[in-house]
Amino acid sequence: MIKEYKHLFTPGKIGAMALKNRIVLPPMGTGFHDEGGYVSQRFIDYLEARAKGGVGLIIIEVTAPSVQCNVSNHQLTLGNDSYIPGFKKLAEVVHAYGTKIAIQLQHSSWELKDGKPLQVGPSPLVVPARVMGVMAGAPHGLTLDEIHERIQWFVSAAVRAKEAGLDGVEMHAAHQYLLASFLSPATNQRTDQYGGSVENRARILVEILKETRKLVGPDFPVWPRLNGQEFGFDGGLTLEETLQMVPMLEEAGSDALHVSAYGAYSMAIRAPICDIPGFLIPLAAEVKKISKVPVIAVGRLDTELGEEILEQGKADFISIGRRLIADPDLPNKVAAGRWNEIIPCINCMECIERPVTEGRGTACAVNAAMGRERAFRIQPVAKPKTVMVVGGGPAGMQAASVAARRGHKVALYEKSSELGGQLAIAKLPPHKEELTNLISYMADQLTRSGVTIEYNTEVTPDMILEKKPDAVIIAAGAAPLMTDMPGVKQPQVLAAQDVLAGRQVGQNVVIIGGGMVGCETGHFLSEKGKHVIVVEMIKRVANDMAPMVRRRLLDGLREKQVMMMTNTTCLEIKEKGILVKTADGKQQEIPADSVIIAVGYQKNDTLFQSIKDKVPEASNIGDSANPQRIREAILSGYQAGLSV
Ligand SMILES: Cc1cc2nc3c(=O)[nH]c(=O)nc-3n(C[C@H](O)[C@H](O)[C@H](O)COP(=O)(O)OP(=O)(O)OC[C@H]3O[C@@H](n4cnc5c(N)ncnc54)[C@H](O)[C@@H]3O)c2cc1C
Ligand SMILES: Cc1cc2nc3c(=O)[nH]c(=O)nc-3n(C[C@H](O)[C@H](O)[C@H](O)COP(=O)(O)O)c2cc1C
Numbered sequence: 001m002i003k004e005y006k007h008l009f010t011p012g013k014i015g016a017m018a019l020k021n022r023i024v025l026p027p028m029g030t031g032f033h034d035e036g037g038y039v040s041q042r043f044i045d046y047l048e049a050r051a052k053g054g055v056g057l058i059i060i061e062v063t064a065p066s067v068q069c070n071v072s073n074h075q076l077t078l079g080n081d082s083y084i085p086g087f088k089k090l091a092e093v094v095h096a097y098g099t100k101i102a103i104q105l106q107h108s109s110w111e112l113k114d115g116k117p118l119q120v121g122p123s124p125l126v127v128p129a130r131v132m133g134v135m136a137g138a139p140h141g142l143t144l145d146e147i148h149e150r151i152q153w154f155v156s157a158a159v160r161a162k163e164a165g166l167d168g169v170e171m172h173a174a175h176q177y178l179l180a181s182f183l184s185p186a187t188n189q190r191t192d193q194y195g196g197s198v199e200n201r202a203r204i205l206v207e208i209l210k211e212t213r214k215l216v217g218p219d220f221p222v223w224p225r226l227n228g229q230e231f232g233f234d235g236g237l238t239l240e241e242t243l244q245m246v247p248m249l250e251e252a253g254s255d256a257l258h259v260s261a262y263g264a265y266s267m268a269i270r271a272p273i274c275d276i277p278g279f280l281i282p283l284a285a286e287v288k289k290i291s292k293v294p295v296i297a298v299g300r301l302d303t304e305l306g307e308e309i310l311e312q313g314k315a316d317f318i319s320i321g322r323r324l325i326a327d328p329d330l331p332n333k334v335a336a337g338r339w340n341e342i343i344p345c346i347n348c349m350e351c352i353e354r355p356v357t358e359g360r361g362t363a364c365a366v367n368a369a370m371g372r373e374r375a376f377r378i379q380p381v382a383k384p385k386t387v388m389v390v391g392g393g394p395a396g397m398q399a400a401s402v403a404a405r406r407g408h409k410v411a412l413y414e415k416s417s418e419l420g421g422q423l424a425i426a427k428l429p430p431h432k433e434e435l436t437n438l439i440s441y442m443a444d445q446l447t448r449s450g451v452t453i454e455y456n457t458e459v460t461p462d463m464i465l466e467k468k469p470d471a472v473i474i475a476a477g478a479a480p481l482m483t484d485m486p487g488v489k490q491p492q493v494l495a496a497q498d499v500l501a502g503r504q505v506g507q508n509v510v511i512i513g514g515g516m517v518g519c520e521t522g523h524f525l526s527e528k529g530k531h532v533i534v535v536e537m538i539k540r541v542a543n544d545m546a547p548m549v550r551r552r553l554l555d556g557l558r559e560k561q562v563m564m565m566t567n568t569t570c571l572e573i574k575e576k577g578i579l580v581k582t583a584d585g586k587q588q589e590i591p592a593d594s595v596i597i598a599v600g601y602q603k604n605d606t607l608f609q610s611i612k613d614k615v616p617e618a619s620n621i622g623d624s625a626n627p628q629r630i631r632e633a634i635l636s637g638y639q640a641g642l643s644v
Contacts, residue, residue, distance in 0.1 A: 001339060007310035008303055009335055012056070012317060014294055015221035015255030017167050019317075020098050021056040022310060023331050026258070026298055026319035027104035027170065027225075028351075029061045029075075031361030032371055037063075037070045037077030039086030042361075044093050045373040050324055051099035054331030057317070058099060059170050059258075060090075062106035062177075065157035066150075071110045071117045078103065078157045078164075087164035095165075102168035103161050104225065105154050107178035109139060120146070121181050122188040122195060127233075147194060147204060150178070155211040158222060168221035169212065173205050174260045175272050180227055183245070186235040198244045205245075206252040213253030223256035223293070224249060228283025232266030239283055243290060250292050258296040258319070259284040270548045274299045275347065275431070278309070285314035300347070303334045325351050325364050340444045343367050344437035350631055353546035365631035366438055368398070368638035376638060381407045385470035385617075387644055388413065389451075390459045390607060393421020395622025395633035395640075396475030397442040402641025403473075404449035411469075412451050415458035419443045421477050422623070423630070425500040429520035430527055430556055438630075461610045471617035471644045474608040475637065478601035478623035483512075487573030488597070496521040496598035506593020507531060510578050512570045514541035518598030519553055526560035533563045533590055535570055535580055565590075601627035617644065 009021045025047075032043040047058055064070040067079035077083055087103070094101040110117050121139035142150070158169045173179035181187035182204045188195050194203050205224055212222050226245070230236030246257065261280050263269030268279055280299035288295040297306075297315035306318030324330055327343035334342070343366055350365045361371055369376035384407045389400040392414030404410040418424060420439040427435035446453060464472055480495040482488055494503055496517050509525055511518045514536025522532045534541060534557075541564050542550045557564070567583035577591040601623065608620035621640045622633035 002304050002307055005303070005307050005335070008307045008318065009331075012294065014057075014168065014223070014317070016219040017057075017100055017102075017221045017255075019056040019100055021054070021331065022306070022317050023055050023303070024057045024059060024296055024317050024319045025050050025055045025324050026260075026296075026321045027059045027061040027172070028321055028325065029362070030371065031074060033074055033076050036073060037067075037075050037079075038083060039076070039090050041374075042371065043076075044090050046371055047090065047101070048093050048097075049328040049373045051094040051097040051101075053324070053327070053329035054097075054335060055099055055320075055324065056331075057167075058094060058101045059319075060101065060103040060166075062108070062172060063103050063157070065105045065107065066153040069107050069111050069153070071108070071112055075108070078105070078160050079153070081160065084160055084164045087161070087166060091165040091167075100167040102170055102221065103166050104170040104172050105157050105161075106172035107150060107153070109176075109178045109181065121178065122190050125187060125189060127187050141190075144192065144194075151204065151207050151211060154208045155215060158212040159215050162216050162220050168223070168255070169216075170258060171205065171208055171212075171222070171224045174225045174227045174258075175262050176230075179205055179208075179224075180237075180262065183227070183241075184230055184237045185241075186230065186233065186237070198241050199248065202245045202248050206248055209249065209252035209254055221255040223254045223258060225258040225260055227262045228259045228280060228287060229261050231261060231263035231269050233264045236262075236264075239286055242283070243286060246287060246290055254293060256294045256296055256317070257287055257291055258298070259287050259315075260298050269299075270551065273349065273352065273548060275552065277301060278305050281309055281314055284309075285312075288313065288315055303330070322347070322351060325362075325370055326367050328367075328370075340441070341448070342441065344434060344441055346434040346438055346630075347431075348630070349546045349548045350629075353548055354631075363631065363635075365629070366634060368635040376642065378402065378405050378642075384408050385644065387411070387471045387473065388459075388464060388467060388469035389473045389475060391421060391475035391477055391622070391624070392416075392419040392453070392455075393475060393477050393622060393633065394423060394438070394442060394630055395477075395624075395637040396421070396473070397446055398634045398637025399473045399475060399621060399640040399644075400451045400637075401442070401445040401449045402638055403644050404446075404451045406641070408471075408644060410449075410451045411454060412446060413454045413457045413459045415456070417455050419446070419453070421475075422497070425497050426630075428500045429524040431552060432520070459607065461607065461614075464611050465614060469615065472611060472615050472619075473640045473644065474605070474611075474618065474620045474624055475622045475633075475640075476604045476607055476624040478627035479604050480597065481600045481602050482597055483599055485570060485573060487578075490573060490575065490595075492575075492593065493573055493595045493597060496596050499596055500524060505530065505596070508591060508593045509533070509596060510535060510590055510592035510594075511596045511598055512578070513598035513600070514564060514566065515544045515598065515600070516542055516553075518596075519557060521596060521598055522562045523553060523556050523560065526557070526562050532560075533565060533592070535565045535568050535578070535590070537567070537569050539566050541566060603627055619644070
């Protein structure tokens with residue numbers, strides 16, 4: 001842990017824009033906007049929290065420069081003057097904290113034509129690797145007139161951004177959206193002045209920057225976001241090509257370069273997200289070597305790595321994305337050395353891959369208040385109550401700390417000797433170690449908020465009636481379903497969570513159930529050298545996982561040669577294996593020393609049912625109400641803590 005930050009909290013400049021520190025909130029789509037793509041109060045609250053938390057520069061998410069490219073009707077838009085007042089209000093709120101605020105202008109590749117979505121691009125090409133931006137068929141190849149019109153969209157929107165009091169504009173030329181697809185040789189095969197050589201492919205961006213500069217003057221910062229490289233497919237943009245573009249972009253008036261990347265079928269980076277902290281730094285560092293303007297680096301960075309990168313002169317500013325979604329106060333907490341209080345991002349991808357349905361935008365698994373900053377504000381209660389919380393998993397811990405922070409007198413009871421609930425085993429498979437930080441953070445919050453913790457105490461209905469609390473919150477979790485299949489009672493049959501918790505298994509293992517828990521248990525055992533077969537009834541394994549995390553897991557399973565039998569139903573567990581019906585309807589015996597059951601969970605709500613009518617106030621939350629995920633457990637805990 002760095003004791004003294006010599007760089008991260010020092011002022012810096014992008015063009016004429018003075019920044020109080022080097023921490024940047026990169027653009028991240030939220031979907032929090034009002035109908036038509038107008039700035040909403042919810043969005044202002046979300047960004048205000050991040051400004052208050054100490055970030056130096058906020059870059060507002062993907063914003064359509066024209067109403068014509070706001071296809072969803074909910075993408076943030078700056079396509080005409082009616083949008084200016086919303087941004088003005090946002091800028092004023094953010095500025096009150098000494099934070100600067102720029103906006104990212106993005107053409108997604110989709111437009112509305114005659115009321116229908118149409119994808120456009122440099123060339124009418126189907127590029128399989130192009131997973132973002134283009135999802136169906138060949139785009140319409142833009143004509144020269146159409147290119148010039150789209151250049152004007154960007155330029156006019158930049159002028160509006162300045163009028164709205166924003167501090168700068170980032171032109172989104174990364175991640176395979178329209179401008180990136182012009183830069184990339186994989187998607188741009190034009191033969192006119194906008195295709196072919198690096199100079200020609202960069203022309204659209206260069207013209208946007210030049211035209212913008214003419215209209216906004218020298219003191220209004222404008223810069224592009226670029227892919228340092230496109231990974232994982234043939235013919236993508238190379239670092240060498242990006243480096244060739246650097247002087248052209250500087251010459252065109254760029255005040256900085258924000259170096260991201262794109263990956264399609266790459267193990268290390270998927271779309272703009274990489275798992276390995278600092279994986280993209282070599283790209284930023286190469287750009288920095290030749291760049292005359294500040295370089296902004298990104299890619300699973302934290303403040304410690306950020307400090308190191310600045311120290312080594314590999315970049316000038318550090319973008320921190322998901323960690324600032326998880327904890328808006330990260331910069332202030334780090335500056336004050338309040339390490340234990342940082343809400344840890346667990347790299348679960350739920351923010352990008354499991355947006356909340358019902359048009360409510362994105363959400364964070366570990367920070368339930370993200371996007372609900374106003375509604376979830378913690379206010380002291382007028383009349384404190386005694387509150388009994390049953391269960392020390394994420395739901396119970398969250399409920400207890402929120403209730404205690406509001407002033408209630410809270411006691412949490414956990415039947416085992418440790419906190420964390422299922423997280424204590426969920427953290428054991430490969431790539432899940434970040435859950436350890438979540439348990440430590442939540443445990444620390446309990447102590448900090450004054451919750452009394454009683455370990456090794458299994459709460460019974462009598463105990464609740466005896467203690468007579470004003471309110472009871474039950475967060476007793478879920479129990480594994482064991483099925484009633486013939487043979488399930490044999491000694492070689494185990495529940496997945498018992499295996500993760502340390503029960504021994506033989507060398508040849510069959511796992512019945514190929515959802516997240518089954519597959520992760522398979523991965524865990526394969527890493528220990530076991531031979532693993534996963535049997536799944538439906539046609540897709542790990543179907544309950546977010547796509548990027550799922551792909552990461554499947555790559556790991558493939559690497560360890562875990563065999564997946566899909567569309568396969570287990571009929572019976574035998575002494576030395578299992579009998580299945582395979583996809584083609586045939587019966588087959590699969591030999592195994594151990595059989596692991598991972599077919600789901602059932603709610604553990606007996607305690608709640610037995611006391612709910614006998615106490616003044618009772619609620620049942622997390623998996624004990626409905627077995628789901630960390631996100632739902634923490635959200636229901638937060639809500640219970642607020643409503644008690
Ligand atoms: C292997 C595995 C991997 C997982 N991976 C993920 C993942 O990657 N992402 C994700 O979002 N979700 C994951 N989950 C699911 C996630 O862990 C659960 O949804 C979450 O832990 C539910 O939280 P909870 O607080 O409701 O219940 P739990 O975490 O189950 O906690 C309940 C707690 O209550 C205690 N308790 C029960 N009865 C009593 C009683 N009478 N008195 C006192 N204490 C009691 C238990 O001991 C336990 O500590 C995973 C689950 C498993 C099993
Ligand atoms: C929910 C979400 C939305 C994103 N939206 C955008 C966006 O609007 N524009 C953009 O250039 N990148 C976007 N990104 C990529 C981020 O700006 C950033 O590059 C990426 O998250 C890596 O940084 P991190 O590892 O610190 O999160 C998004 C990422 C996430 C998680």
